[in-house]
Amino acid sequence: MSAIVVLIFLCSQIQTSSTPQTNSLEIEKIVAVVNNQPILKTDIIWNLALDPKVSNGELFLAETQQQMLERLIDQKLLLQEAKGLPAVEPTEAEVAQAIAKLIELFPSEAFFYDRIASVGLTKNALQDIIRSRLIILNFIDFRFRAFATVSETEIVNYYEKFLLPRLPSKEARPMQTAERDLIEKILIEEQVSNATESYIDELRQQAEIIIIE
Numbered sequence: 001m002s003a004i005v006v007l008i009f010l011c012s013q014i015q016t017s018s019t020p021q022t023n024s025l026e027i028e029k030i031v032a033v034v035n036n037q038p039i040l041k042t043d044i045i046w047n048l049a050l051d052p053k054v055s056n057g058e059l060f061l062a063e064t065q066q067q068m069l070e071r072l073i074d075q076k077l078l079l080q081e082a083k084g085l086p087a088v089e090p091t092e093a094e095v096a097q098a099i100a101k102l103i104e105l106f107p108s109e110a111f112f113y114d115r116i117a118s119v120g121l122t123k124n125a126l127q128d129i130i131r132s133r134l135i136i137l138n139f140i141d142f143r144f145r146a147f148a149t150v151s152e153t154e155i156v157n158y159y160e161k162f163l164l165p166r167l168p169s170k171e172a173r174p175m176q177t178a179e180r181d182l183i184e185k186i187l188i189e190e191q192v193s194n195a196t197e198s199y200i201d202e203l204r205q206q207a208e209i210i211i212i213e
Contacts (some may be wrong), residue, residue: 032090032211033075034209045065046116047068059119077203080202082135088139090131144195
């Protein structure tokens, strides 16, 4: 607990420092501590700026920031679990590729970089965020996806219940290979998602999480 107190104390000293840069100081404050590791207001704003579904006007909404904080707590817990596993560390090429794919979700590359610059997100910090996200995804693959299995019965049941009724022809027909592969992928993703959510719930119960108003 003493480590947490020190973190909060140090942050408070920064926030009350006599400087005219009020907005910058507000962003830098600690908003939560997860197992002695802080989450800053900066983390919330930066991750929201990287979400193409969040408009510029929503970046500073309390509800939007609270939702992102909950996501960042989950990410922090998973990162802590992934620490020390070399197999989950992404390469620089993988980080660059992930950034390129993220930029494609925005109107243009110029729009993307203008947006992150407006909240003080540097390219180095961007790489750190994307690297952390890839570590989490690799950890999930390592921890859950590698062991996810779907039976043929589950695939057939999904086909008959969800896909077959939507086909133009009401006549029953054998499942196509492409349809089977798609259903298998859907069911595996559901299985991995459910396992990850349950795992996060367990981590939250065991963790020391402090939300700072």
